[in-house]
Amino acid sequence: MTSQNSAILREVFGYEAFRGPQQAIVEHVVAGGDALVLMPTGGGKSLCYQIPAIARQRAGRGIAVVVSPLIALMHDQVGALREAGVAAAFLNSTLDWEQTQDVERRLLRGEITLLYAAPERVTTPRFLSQLDALHARGQLSLFAIDEAHCVSQWGHDFRPEYRALTVLHERYAGVPRIALTATADALTRADIIERLQLEEARLFISSFDRPNIRYSIVEKKDATTQLLRFIEGEHEGDAGVVYCQSRKRVEDVAQTLQDAGINALPYHAGLNAALRQTHQDRFLREEGVVMVATIAFGMGIDKPDVRFVAHLDMPKNIEGYYQETGRAGRDGLPADAWMVYGLQDVVNQARMIDESPAGDDFKRVMRGKLDALLSLAEASDCRRVRLLGYFGETYERASSDAGPPQGGHGPLGGQRGHEVPSVGATCGNCDNCLNPPEVWDGTDAARKLLSTIYRVQQMSGISFGAGHIMDILRGKTTEKITQFGHASLSTFGIGAGFSETQLRGVLRQLIATGALSVDAQAFNTLQLTEGSRAVLRGEQNVQLRESVTTPAARKSRRGGPVAKTRGTASPAATALDAAGHARFEALRAWRGEVAREHNLPAYVIFHDATLAAIAERAPATLADLQGISGIGAKKLEAYGGEVLRVCALPDK
Structure with a gap:
């Protein structure tokens, strides 16, 4: 058998x-x-x-x-x-x-x-x-x-x-x-x-590890500008997927990318079916298309050479995040999973759970899943260790590459473990490992924030949102603070030494741990919970990472920086010499013609890894093509002669 x-x-x-x-x-x-x-x-x-x-x-x-x-x-x-x-x-x-x-x-x-x-x-x-x-x-x-x-x-x-x-x-x-x-x-x-x-x-x-994917999560400042810098700095000319939460945001981001000269397309359920299909076909068949989409796009997309997946809004849970980021680098070559997140993301996701018509048991599970994702985002240690730990796997750094991919698929890895992830383990391919963040003790800030919320509610009898609470703590004199007389509070100005970025980080942490809740029915106002007591009494510490808004510089597997310019060949061809590159590009052009004739994506004919292996071998006979990964008997019979012809062209 x-x-x-x-x-x-x-x-x-x-x-x-x-x-x-x-x-x-x-x-x-x-x-x-x-x-x-x-x-x-x-x-x-x-x-x-x-x-x-x-x-x-x-x-x-x-x-x-x-x-x-x-x-x-x-x-x-x-x-x-x-x-x-x-x-x-x-x-x-x-x-x-x-x-x-x-x-x-x-x-x-x-x-x-x-x-x-x-x-x-x-x-x-x-x-x-x-x-x-x-x-x-x-x-x-x-x-x-x-x-x-x-x-x-x-x-x-x-x-x-x-x-x-x-x-x-x-x-x-x-x-x-x-x-x-x-x-x-x-x-x-x-x-x-x-x-x-x-x-x-x-x-x-199997192991859930995708060692070729670099995970980066940065604090949201101006998400679209941050995305532009990320694409232009590291993935210019690459195929990618950008996930947004709303249809309007999809349209706006796609337009901004187009205006910046990026080949971007929108995809969401509000577009008519024909246009959605056209955009999907272009993403699958053309080189270097960036799809800006809601989560309606992605499942079942087999495109192997997606070099990045970016999230401009936080997903609902780690399962969604893992599934969506997993669409990058299916060919086993280096790829990025990049996300920006902020306090409003946490508030929005918490509100959607609370407003759901589901039962209490379901809501409790969903809150736990959201908390786990926020914990991943706020982590100062290895993101891969935490991500795999969520699925019950102990991270073990691979000692060597797992070999060439099958059909554009990355390495499977070994059987997964079921132990608690190793403390202090590092993967060397996430932002925290490449550029370890500073950590600060936010306990004092957390206690002052909770005290301010308590005093405001005692004084005014109503609750307020995050921005107003932070203004009181930092001692800002705004129209609203004057209107409600909140400058007279004992906590007014006692947090002037904290930046707004720091306080937003503290609030995210408090919401994630249940020490604060957000009342979606009352304009997203902040509410104290039973969990607030432990923080106010000093029984629970709040440790936070310093704000990082730009990704760490990419490092190659050999440790050096990776340059990225428009028109750079597929990562599969990086090891080829000049003659090999010429054969590779000729093979890619030929493959594109065949794919159009057959009305199929190019990778269905041959993956880049297979073309690179052909280009490196420089075959002169059909026998030379045998044993190359991705060339079965039928494809050898159908395309072998043409492949030999194309490989001979650059030499003439």
């Missing part, structure tokens, strides 16, 4: 060896076992069900159904499989009635190896009747449920339609199922197991 699976990996996908737990997962599912797979974005999840589907189809077990929530993912994966010579198809709203019937006829004739469909379609009576017919003939090989966190109310992207997928187990109990996700804490994982009835499934958990 192992040799057959390895042969499929090599002959169909062009990779010499499995990585991390892939082989164990594939063998388990090929043998008919159920599995729940947690593997980071870019870790090679798709191979974990594609290879079993091919192996079981070759063994006469029929068709695999892949439940996928997004059209973009279906198109890309089906296109890539067809390029590799695998009979794949999808059923979604982009097909007309005649095309849909054609796919259904091929499905029932057993001419498809993998069929992709959305959860809404899979659970319709029409589709289930077709599955019944296949099952009666023993022609259902497996079900793959991608983005399985969508089934959980505790996950960051709950989709009610996923709950109906329990029908697959109830109706087709003997057909193996593999559920996959890149993001699930212990609570979400337990919910997935319960909702999808995977109690007997084998659990596979």
Whole structure:
């Protein structure tokens, strides 16, 4: 069995060896076992069900159904499989009635190896009747449920339609199922197991570490200006994603970037479907496009060469942050996860939780998740250690590179641990490790802020927002302070030595720890809580990082600075000599033409890493192309001659 699976990996996908737990997962599912797979974005999840589907189809077990929530993912994966010579198809709203019937006829004739469909379609009576017919003939090989966190109310992207997928187990109990996700804490994982009835499934958990991603979180001053500096200073000409919370902000930021000469596009649910699709296609097919989007964009996007993901507004929780930042650097090459955050982000997220119609248990869990994200943002120690610790993993710094990526995917790493992260561990690739921040004791400032809030409420009988409280503490004479007579308070001016930046940091910390709350129903005013007492009595210290508003200078893996200028070649080609660069650029131009002819993103034809390996080898014969990662038998047959022709051009 192992040799057959390895042969499929090599002959169909062009990779010499499995990585991390892939082989164990594939063998388990090929043998008919159920599995729940947690593997980071870019870790090679798709191979974990594609290879079993091919192996079981070759063994006469029929068709695999892949439940996928997004059209973009279906198109890309089906296109890539067809390029590799695998009979794949999808059923979604982009097909007309005649095309849909054609796919259904091929499905029932057993001419498809993998069929992709959305959860809404899979659970319709029409589709289930077709599955019944296949099952009666023993022609259902497996079900793959991608983005399985969508089934959980505790996950960051709950989709009610996923709950109906329990029908697959109830109706087709003997057909193996593999559920996959890149993001699930212990609570979400337990919910997935319960909702999808995977109690007997084998659990596979890869390391959540993405060592090629540098994490940077800076305090928000002027977010759009900070973003411009970040892109122009480190990622000019690169593909990236910028996440904003509101549609209006998406439009404004995209326009600002365009005005600065950056190839930026907006994406949000308020745009008409055709324009959204056009922008998404441009992002996937063109070089160097920056997509400014709400979280409506991203899941299922397989583009491997996204060099940065930026957040201009704080996400709801670490799961969302991890999932979104994981869209950077899927090719395993250096990438950035950069975020700005401020007090208003904390207030907004807390307000949304409080205003939610959900029950108290749900709100309590969501507040805990928000607190964990704020703790990550305020941390002065290694961000990677904290991020992995949230998912129960102990960080262990890799001793060497994990080798070339599979299909543009980064290293899988080892099996994750379940211990408390090591105190003092450092990754060397986050802003806190590269540029350790100063830490100051904010306990005195916190006590003075809480005392001011208490005295204001006692004096005026009403509550006020953060700005007014800080003005009192710093001794500012404003119209509002004069109106309410707050200059007479004993705390007026006693915090003049603290900057507004420092006080905002203290307020964020107090809100995060529950020592303060924000009343969304009363104009975001600050309210004391039971937790305020411990701080006021000096029983709880408040330690804060000094404000950092600009990212640390990037360092290469060799330790030196990395220069970035417009038009710089892909990071995959940095090790090539002049002749190799010429071959690489010629191959990229050829690949672009082929991709346009096939109406596919360029990376579906070949990834940059594969082109770089070809350019380095300078092949003269088809035999020279064999063994290069990413070139399977079908692609060698389809493109080998053209690749040799293109490689010879720069030498002439």
